[in-house]
Amino acid sequence: MKFENTGLEGLKADLNYLDDLMSNHGFVREGQWDYERVTYDRKFELKDGTFYLRVFGFAVEGDVGAHKAIIQLMTPLLGKHYYPHGVEYGEGENFPKTLVSQCEKILAEIKADIEKFAIE
Template identity: 65%
Template structure:
């Protein structure tokens, strides 16, 4: 499930600064990147299962591996993890209201943090 109109979509920000702001909000990039794309995750282990809030981004002309990129953020998503298959985002998934509220709070705080540093692209 995608979160609509969060206010972070299309934000452009330096990768190194983004890494710091995401970490501050509990989202980690870890090994989830290639040279043009990044994914930040916040893991939720609750009684209903394991879920991930994911924020995706890409660079048009930078190099993520070299830490030299401006990242454009995309719509965030929430997915449920199924071992060993991975994360599912489908319409048939059920996401508890308390989880969605927590994700929305994280995204609202992130929006505020990003507003001070975004690059006008």
């Protein structure tokens, strides 16, 4: 499920600031990066299954591996995990309304925090 029009799309921020901010909102980056891209995940374990809210970004300047990069954020996604196949984001997925509302609230909070230090 895409969370379009969140206001996150296109925002740019320093990688180290983003790592701290996203961690404060329960997201992890861990090994989910390469030298040009990052993925922040927040896991939700519900009775309906395991879900991941993902915020993607790519380096518009610098190098993620060197921890010196400016990251531009992309459209966040909500996916459901299926063992052993992975996470599905498809239109046919059924996401609990309470989870979707919670994710929208989290994304709005992240946007408000990032805007304070966003890079033009």
